[in-house]
Amino acid sequence: MRILGIETSCDETALAVFDSNLPASQAMIAELISSQTIMHSEYGGVVPELASREHLRNLPLLLNQVVKDAQLTEREIDVIAVTAGPGLKGCLLMGVSFAQGLGIALNKPVVPINHVEAHQFSAFIGQDLEIPLPFISVIVSGGHTEIVKVNAVGQYELLARTADDAVGEAFDKSANLLGLSYPGGAVLAKLADEFNKRLATSGELKKFKSAYVLPKVMREAQGLSFSGLKTAISLCVSRAKQSANFENEKAELAWVIQRSIVDALVFKLKQQIEMTGIKQVVLSGGVSANRLLQSEIRSIPQVTLWVPKAQHCTDNAAMIAYLASLKIQAGIQTEDDLTVRPRWWLESLKGK
Numbered sequence: 001m002r003i004l005g006i007e008t009s010c011d012e013t014a015l016a017v018f019d020s021n022l023p024a025s026q027a028m029i030a031e032l033i034s035s036q037t038i039m040h041s042e043y044g045g046v047v048p049e050l051a052s053r054e055h056l057r058n059l060p061l062l063l064n065q066v067v068k069d070a071q072l073t074e075r076e077i078d079v080i081a082v083t084a085g086p087g088l089k090g091c092l093l094m095g096v097s098f099a100q101g102l103g104i105a106l107n108k109p110v111v112p113i114n115h116v117e118a119h120q121f122s123a124f125i126g127q128d129l130e131i132p133l134p135f136i137s138v139i140v141s142g143g144h145t146e147i148v149k150v151n152a153v154g155q156y157e158l159l160a161r162t163a164d165d166a167v168g169e170a171f172d173k174s175a176n177l178l179g180l181s182y183p184g185g186a187v188l189a190k191l192a193d194e195f196n197k198r199l200a201t202s203g204e205l206k207k208f209k210s211a212y213v214l215p216k217v218m219r220e221a222q223g224l225s226f227s228g229l230k231t232a233i234s235l236c237v238s239r240a241k242q243s244a245n246f247e248n249e250k251a252e253l254a255w256v257i258q259r260s261i262v263d264a265l266v267f268k269l270k271q272q273i274e275m276t277g278i279k280q281v282v283l284s285g286g287v288s289a290n291r292l293l294q295s296e297i298r299s300i301p302q303v304t305l306w307v308p309k310a311q312h313c314t315d316n317a318a319m320i321a322y323l324a325s326l327k328i329q330a331g332i333q334t335e336d337d338l339t340v341r342p343r344w345w346l347e348s349l350k351g352k
Ligand code: KG4
Pocket: 010, 140, 141, 142, 143, 144, 167, 168, 169, 171, 172, 183, 184, 185, 186, 189, 285, 286, 287, 288, 289, 290, 291, 313, 314, 315
């Protein structure tokens, strides 16, 4: 079965073709992503109207190219899977209406897919293995921060969700305070990792104590929250800006900030690992590319960690097509309600 995946929930227009008859390592036969990051960087964040317009322009062009790359014709596609939520309403509408139009033209079914649910399985794309169930899913992106117990495809128990900022936002806002380019999460992480390497090379890493100290957050409260840490980071950076040496201290600040964000998240994850007894952890979303986060999780005793390939950490259509194939394979009745759902909670989804 050949599944076309379509993703337009935020600022990436992405299309992919998955062929479930091929071995896992070859099944994702084509994937394309057109990122709008440069366009939005001028405004310091995603402008929904501009993003929607770009999706509208990109979708037919990418469709043309993705079927060419897959060496297929449109008629050889069996199912169309499209992100119906959560995300920006106008952006979702572009993808869903395009999918509906294509579905009518080709007389093929259109399957609505939950974007966050799709992230959860992105680490298994191309892997020739049984998905290790149950697992603890840690979804960390610019828009989502959730820890979920995945019992099976379609069967999820929410363990924790951020009450305010997403972890990617905490990275991006901190990067913005440091004057790093948008979206600064990865830039901040790189600066922090370089500083860490310098400390390690000079043998100072173990005993190094920064003059900048951030509080250990989320120790008492239930759930996740990054707003307190964000305020503390903002105060810390304001103080650092008063120093004539601020430019030279940015890397150290990035190091302190990255460690505090990762520490807070890993503290919560450890609690959930202890409470559930589940030692299989799957990371997904843009922040899953963060090396410190990966290494801190890997160092939790007995934990096995799965991380998506770099191109599947951020938003992509491969994960949309892949989840549709998992659902079809598991015999889960895929919905036919193509209403766009800007808010669409994982725990409301139904399994078999
Ligand atoms: O999943 P994603 O592409 O988009 C959303 O659905 O939000 O995630 C993007 C987020 C941004 O906040 C970006 O700064 C962050 O992921 N990010 C990182 C790293 N790479 C991307 N944050 C920390 N460390 C990284 N290496």
